[in-house]
Amino acid sequence: MISEIFDRILRLSRDxxxxxxxxxxxxxxxxxxxxxxVAGIDLxxxxxxxxxxxxxxxxxxxxxxxxxxxxxxxxxxxxxxxxSVRRVEARGIGVEEWK
Amino acid sequence: xxxxxSPVRTAQRVVAIIGNPNCGKSTLFNALTGLRQKVANYPxxxxxxxxxxxxxxxxxxxxxxxxxxxxxxxxxxxxxxIARDILRGRRDDTPRPDVVVSVVDASNLERNLxxxxxxxxxxxxxxxxxxMVDVAESRGIRVDPxxxxxxxxxxxxPMVASKGVGLIELKSLLSAPLDDVVCGAGLLDEKDVSAxxxxxxxxxxxxxxxxxxxxxxxTDRFDAVxxxxxxxxxxxxxxxxxIFYAIFAVAAWPMDWIEQGTAVVAGWIEQxxxxxxxxxxxxxxxxxxxxxxxxxxxxxxxxxxxxxxxxDSGYMARAAFIMxxxxxxxxxxxxxxxxxxxxxxxxxxxxxxxxxxxxxRERLTTIFVAPFMSCSARLPVYALMIxxxxxxxxxxxWAKAGIMLSMxxxxxxxxxxxxxxxxxxxxxxxxxxLLMEMPxxxxxxxxxxxxxxxxxAVLFLKNAGTxxxxxxxxxxxxxxxxxxxxxxxxxxxxxxxxxxxRIGRVIEPVLEPLGYDWQIGIGLIASFAARxxxxxxxxxxxNVEDDSEEPEVLREILLSQKRPDGTAVxxxxxxxxxxxxxxLAMQCISTLAVVRRETNSWRWPLLQFAYMTLLAYGGAxxxxxxxxxxxxx
Numbered sequence: 001m002i003s004e005i006f007d008r009i010l011r012l013s014r015d016x017x018x019x020x021x022x023x024x025x026x027x028x029x030x031x032x033x034x035x036x037x038v039a040g041i042d043l044x045x046x047x048x049x050x051x052x053x054x055x056x057x058x059x060x061x062x063x064x065x066x067x068x069x070x071x072x073x074x075x076x077x078x079x080x081x082x083x084s085v086r087r088v089e090a091r092g093i094g095v096e097e098w099k
Numbered sequence: 100x101x102x103x104x105s106p107v108r109t110a111q112r113v114v115a116i117i118g119n120p121n122c123g124k125s126t127l128f129n130a131l132t133g134l135r136q137k138v139a140n141y142p143x144x145x146x147x148x149x150x151x152x153x154x155x156x157x158x159x160x161x162x163x164x165x166x167x168x169x170x171x172x173x174x175x176x177x178x179x180x181i182a183r184d185i186l187r188g189r190r191d192d193t194p195r196p197d198v199v200v201s202v203v204d205a206s207n208l209e210r211n212l213x214x215x216x217x218x219x220x221x222x223x224x225x226x227x228x229x230x231m232v233d234v235a236e237s238r239g240i241r242v243d244p245x246x247x248x249x250x251x252x253x254x255x256x257p258m259v260a261s262k263g264v265g266l267i268e269l270k271s272l273l274s275a276p277l278d279d280v281v282c283g284a285g286l287l288d289e290k291d292v293s294a295x296x297x298x299x300x301x302x303x304x305x306x307x308x309x310x311x312x313x314x315x316x317x318t319d320r321f322d323a324v325x326x327x328x329x330x331x332x333x334x335x336x337x338x339x340x341x342i343f344y345a346i347f348a349v350a351a352w353p354m355d356w357i358e359q360g361t362a363v364v365a366g367w368i369e370q371x372x373x374x375x376x377x378x379x380x381x382x383x384x385x386x387x388x389x390x391x392x393x394x395x396x397x398x399x400x401x402x403x404x405x406x407x408x409x410x411d412s413g414y415m416a417r418a419a420f421i422m423x424x425x426x427x428x429x430x431x432x433x434x435x436x437x438x439x440x441x442x443x444x445x446x447x448x449x450x451x452x453x454x455x456x457x458x459x460r461e462r463l464t465t466i467f468v469a470p471f472m473s474c475s476a477r478l479p480v481y482a483l484m485i486x487x488x489x490x491x492x493x494x495x496x497w498a499k500a501g502i503m504l505s506m507x508x509x510x511x512x513x514x515x516x517x518x519x520x521x522x523x524x525x526x527x528x529x530x531x532x533l534l535m536e537m538p539x540x541x542x543x544x545x546x547x548x549x550x551x552x553x554x555x556a557v558l559f560l561k562n563a564g565t566x567x568x569x570x571x572x573x574x575x576x577x578x579x580x581x582x583x584x585x586x587x588x589x590x591x592x593x594x595x596x597x598x599x600x601r602i603g604r605v606i607e608p609v610l611e612p613l614g615y616d617w618q619i620g621i622g623l624i625a626s627f628a629a630r631x632x633x634x635x636x637x638x639x640x641x642n643v644e645d646d647s648e649e650p651e652v653l654r655e656i657l658l659s660q661k662r663p664d665g666t667a668v669x670x671x672x673x674x675x676x677x678x679x680x681x682x683l684a685m686q687c688i689s690t691l692a693v694v695r696r697e698t699n700s701w702r703w704p705l706l707q708f709a710y711m712t713l714l715a716y717g718g719a720x721x722x723x724x725x726x727x728x729x730x731x732x
Contacts, residue, residue, distance in 0.1 A: 007328075046175065047532055052292040053171045054534060055210045060296075069328040070424035075537055080313070081207040082537035084420050086427070089532050 027076065028091035030064045036095040038062055038078075043092035051093065055079040061098060112155070113162045113194050114273055117182060117218070118202030119211050120168035120457075121538040123230040127202055127260040128165040129550055131270075138554055140699045142192060145459065146181050155274035156267075164196060170210075172217040177459055186221055195223075198277060200269070202228045205235035205242045205257070206539070209296070209303050212251075216287060216295045219253070224277050227255045228269060233262075234539070239310040246306040261544055318413075318539040325417050335421050338414070339440055342405045346398045346444040347475065353397040361390030379579060380572075388571030391629065392564040395447050395689065396556060402441050402448040403555045407548030409437075410455060413540040423533060429515045430522020432456065432533055435465040439514065442472035443507075446690045447563075450697055451555060458533075464521045466697060467707055470690050471514035473507045473682060476630040480681045481506055483634050484674040486654045502678075510682045513714065559693070566692035574628045574688070577602070578621075590639045599624050613680070613716070614673040614723045616662065626686045633681075672726040676719040684715035 024030050038060045041048040055078050056062070065075040065082060073086045085093075116131075118124035128136075132151025141148045149165035166185060167178035181190070188195030201218050203211035218225050229244055248255040254272055258265030287298055324330050365382040372378040409415040419433025426435050434456045442449030449469045456462040473481075485499050577599040583592055594600050595618075603620035610620050618640045625636040634653070641656050660668040685691065691704040698704070 049173070049292070050170075050175055050532070050534065053173070053213060055213070055296065057293045057296045066322070066326060068420050068424060069326065069331050070421075072424045072427075073420065073533060073535075075326075075420065079207075079209045080309075081210060084416070084423075084533065084535045084537055086423070086533050089534075 023097055024095060026091050027062065027064070027074075027085070027093040027095050028087045030074075030090075030095065032064050032066050035061060035063045035098045037098045039094040039096045041093055043089065047089060047092070051089070054083065055081075056093060062093075062095065111160050111162045112198065112273070112277075113164065113196045114198050114200060115164045115166050115186065115196035116200045116202060117166040117169060117186070117214070118228075118230075119170055119204070119214060121536055122168075122202045122204040122207075122211055123260050124168060124202045125165065126544075126547060127200070127228060127230065127258070128163065129547060130260050130263055130266055131161075132163055134550075136554070138558060141181055141190075143699065144177050144181065145462070145697065145699050146178050147454075148193075153270075156271050157274050159274065161273055162194075164193065169214060171214060176457065178457070186218070186223065198224045198226060198273065200226050200228050200273075202230050202260075205229050205232045206238055206240050208242060208307055209299050212299050212302070213295060215251070216299065219251070220287075220290075225253045226269070226272050227251060227253055228260070228265070229255050229257045230260050232257045233259045233264075234541075238316060239314060241308045243306045243308070247302070250302045250306065261547075316539065321540050322417065322537075325414070326420060331417075331421055335418055338409075338418070339437075342402070342437070343440060343443065345401050345405065346441060346448065350397040350401050350444070354394055357390060357394050357397070361386055361393075364390075376579075380575070383579070384572045384575035385568075387575070388568045391571055391689070392560065392567045395445065395559065398441075398445050399448045399451060399556060399559055400552050402452060403552045404548060406437070406452055406455065407551050408543050411541065411543035411547060413538045415455060416535055416537045419535060420537065427533075429518040430461070430525070431465060431518050432458065432461050433535075435461060438465050438469055439472055442469040442474060445474050445476070446470040446472065446687065447559075447693050450690065450693050451559065453697065460525060463698065463703065464518050466694055466703065467521070467710075468514035468517045470685055470687065470707070470711065471510045471517065471683065473510045474630075474687075476687070477506075477681050479631040479634050481678055483637075483653070483657075484678045487657055487669045487674045488671055490654065490658060506678055506682050509679065513683055517710075558696070562696040563689070563692040566695065567689045570688040570692070571628055574599075574625070578625060591641065594621060594636075594639055612724065613676055613719045614670065615677075616668055618660075619668075619673075619677070623680075623686070626681075627688050629689070630681060630686050670732045672723050672731055675726070676722040679722050680715045680719040682715075683711060683718050685711035 024034075024036070027036070030036055038056050038058050040058055041051055041056060043051065060078060063077045065077050067074050068084070071087075073084045074090055075082055075084045076090075077083075116124055116128050128149065128151065131153045133153075135153070136149060136151040139148050140146065146167055151163045151165070153161050153163060155161050164185065166182040169179040169182045171179065172183045172186070173179075184190045185193045186196065186199065199218055199221070201215045203215060215225065215227060227247070229242060229247070232242065235242060242257070244255040244257045256265050256269045256272065258269065260266070287294060325334055365386045368382045368386065369378060372381065406415075409418065415434070415437075418436070421433065422436045423433035426432055435453070437455075438449045438452040440449075441452055446469050449472070450466050453462045453465045453469070456465060481503055485502055488502070489499060578594060578597050580598060581596065583596050585592070588596075595603075599621050600617070602624055603617040606620050607615075607617040610616075610623075615623075618637075621640055622633045622636045626633045637657065638653055641660060657669050658667070662668055685708045691708060694704040694707060695701055
């Protein structure tokens with residue numbers, strides 16, 4: 001019952017975001033279920049290197065799996081495994097649409 | 100061993116095991132070494148050094164080093180730095196390995212092999228342990244080990260380490276002459292991250308067969324509920340409540356037995372030995388000290404049982420995923436929650452539980468603030484002070500509970516505030532980030548959990564326990580010596596003449612602004628053994644007859660205490676101030692000993708002690724002097 005209401009609120013808010021942003025420029029804007037391609041990383045060198053080593057190499061497919069209940073961090077799938085990333089860092093991961 | 104065994108090698112073969120976190124590296128280490136493991140710290144750092152021994156196929160001894168879980172050799176964390184230095188033979192305390200076993204998760208091959216590409220360039224023979232092939236197969240992923248071995252130019256052993264599958268094959272490779280194991284250096288022309296991944300993608304395309312669209316796994320189904328905006332919280336809260344109940348209430352039974360056992364042994368010693376210093380040392384110093392160490396074991400064992408289940412099942416990452424947003428507000432992370440929650444029962448298992456936090460800064464911050472959580476040892480002090488505040492029955496139980504609750508809240512505020520300050524002024528903010536793998540759910544293996552509980556318990560007894568025992572004996576000596584000249588001296592007289600009593604009087608000027616007299620000072624000093632000792636010490640100091648710690652008797656006697664000028668000692672302001680002092684002060688040598696063990700240096704416990712004591716003094720001063728300015732008593 002409560003969960004249904006929550007789900008509906010969540011879906012509504014997601015829909016409104018979706019209408020506003022048809023294409024997202026970084027992973028922080030992406031929505032669950034969206035499949036994207038890593039375009040580049042714009043973060044301090046240490047963080048960027050670590051993300052690269054974890055597989056976020058430009059050209060790689062990434063998919064947002066879900067948001068944490070409080071909206072942050074987000075769970076993504078990259079190279080067949082699941083990873084959670086905070087939005088601060090996700091905003092530094094440039095993405096483009098997967099075609 | 101048979102007579103035909105190969106001649107004893109002068110130098111044992113040293114085998115290093117390395118792999119990403121969650122690849123089953125520890126499972127393999129346990130399968131190889133069983134109980135023949137040693138855990139210690141690398142000097143100067145918080146990283147644990149795990150080594151063990153196993154017999155090769157020809158009966159020869161293999162020295163196994165379990166290197167810290169690493170994603171890469173381009174060190175970003177102290178753990179990875181140690182792994183890299185050992186592999187390059189740069190550490191004096193550890194021999195350079197003769198062979199490296201690179202454990203990779205067959206269901207997550209591409210990223211797991213990234214580390215392997217770096218290992219291939221070290222010039223040490225590498226063996227790839229292709230672990231968890233059963234999990235991979237259940238997800239429709241099939242890896243061809245022969246093709247993989249051909250591409251990587253190193254042996255590949257398919258394994259299920261948790262069931263012992265592939266162990267013989269691995270051991271036979273480890274026992275074989277190493278010349279057979281070539282190292283695959285020079286496979287890659289370019290050495291940047293992208294080039295490595297391009298190469299790996301090519302290899303995986305050839306050696307890994309997987310379904311086009313990944314099937315919906317049990318992990319997806321579980322996560323739909325366990326990270327759900329409503330049910331996720333419900334499950335999380337229920338799990339945490341269960342853990343908290345277990346370490347708070349269930350652990351109380353074995354703790355009672357230990358206390359009774361200690362009393363029985365101490366009583367026996369007092370019966371068989373003639374009165375004197377030796378009897379007192381054994382009964383009140385040694386036995387009480389040992390009891391004071393062992394008393395922590397039930398909570399440690401129970402907490403690590405749950406931690407083991409949470410970690411090995413994969414739920415720990417989900418719990419951290421849910422809580423991260425909240426903890427990030429003060430610069431902590433999701434995994435800091437359980438250590439802090441456990442600290443409400445006792446900071447010792449809480450501090451030990453921070454081992455699950457990978458980031459060094461976040462781990463140290465969590466350790467630093469954990470003792471602010473009101474542990475169960477503070478409860479008797481709060482209870483006594485509240486009883487002094489409201490002697491009669493005119494105040495409802497709800498008001499008393501409210502005061503108790505506000506003490507707990509004060510501790511939480513102090514912990515989070517301190518963490519926030521740490522975060523605000525930390526230089527390392529730019530480099531720390533949360534990148535937490537969400538491993539698939541697995542059924543935890545009880546044997547692995549029990550092995551880890553044993554490891555933690557032994558470490559606690561060996562490293563922290565000895566320090567706690569030594570400090571307990573020092574404290575015993577402080578309250579016992581020098582002896583009163585008069586043999587019929589009462590407990591109170593003896594105590595006031597002891598070193599503790601003298602220290603109490605020496606620090607009286609410091610305590611005076613808080614409204615405390617030297618008797619309370621003795622209580623504060625004695626509390627370092629354990630906070631609840633305060634109550635018993637007050638009973639001795641004020642000569643409460645027949646060792647009675649009955650709340651009513653003690654309360655009446657404390658309330659009747661007068662200062663030289665005739666005013667009461669335990670005024671409401673003094674009581675509230677004392678409570679605030681106990682919330683904030685680091686009055687626990689056991690916690691200090693454990694923090695020393697977990698951070699591998701005296702720097703952190705001493706800093707923590709200084710900071711918390713100052714804060715406690717400031718807090719109590721504020722209450723007493725501020726309250727007087729406002730016209731309270």
